[in-house]
Amino acid sequence: MEISGLYKELSVIILGALPISEVRGAIPTAIFAYQFPPWKAYILAVTGNIIAGLSVFIVLKYLSEFIVRRSNQAKKIFSWLFEHTKKRHTGHFKRYKYSFWALFIFIAMPLPLTGAWSGAIAAVIFGMPPKVAALAIVSGVSVAGIIVIILSQAGNIFLAQNLF
Structure with missing residues (x-):
């Protein structure tokens, strides 16, 4: 059964939005399984990943603020978590610099366990301003997509030279 073009494109966007695959899985799938040109694979996968990363950041930021306003116990836990994390890690780099x-x-x-989802969670925990976090997510995902495209093309060239 042949999958039509629109479903292939949508599946690449969804694969790019998923927390495990992100652009690392979506781009090779688009190029090798669906035979998309690299530019199309990049645009679809990066779009899905950026939408997911920004959505995770926004939802977690406002959800944590909502929970803290509703519960004193949650306020203590979140305050401890955020302050403890900031104290342990912001010493390595000056605050927001x-x-x-x-x-x-x-x-x-x-790499595994890095990407827009993990980055969005880290941005919320570190209390990064939304504009800074959004810029880091968008630019980080864009560069990750370029790296995956380069590695996919290099792997494709290597396989073509050594298998055929």
Whole structure:
């Protein structure tokens, strides 16, 4: 059974939005399974991942604020978590001076457990301003997509030379 073009495109966007695959799984799937050109694979996968990353950041930020307003117990837990995390890790870089770059690099590395979802969670925990977090998520995902495209094309060339 052949999958039509629109469903293939939608599946790449959804795969890009999922927390495990993100662009690391969506781009190779689009290129190798669906035979999309690299530019199309990039646009679809990155779009899905950016939408997911920004959505996770917004939902977690406002959900944590909502829960803190409703419960004193939650306020204590969230306050401890946020302050403890900030104390332990902001000593490594001055508050907000390098936080954009740290989050950008974390998201841009296409490795397991890094990406827009993890970056959005980290941005909420560190209390990053929304504009800084959004810029880091968008630019990090964009660079991760470029890296995955390059690695996919390099792998494609390597396989073509060594298998045929």
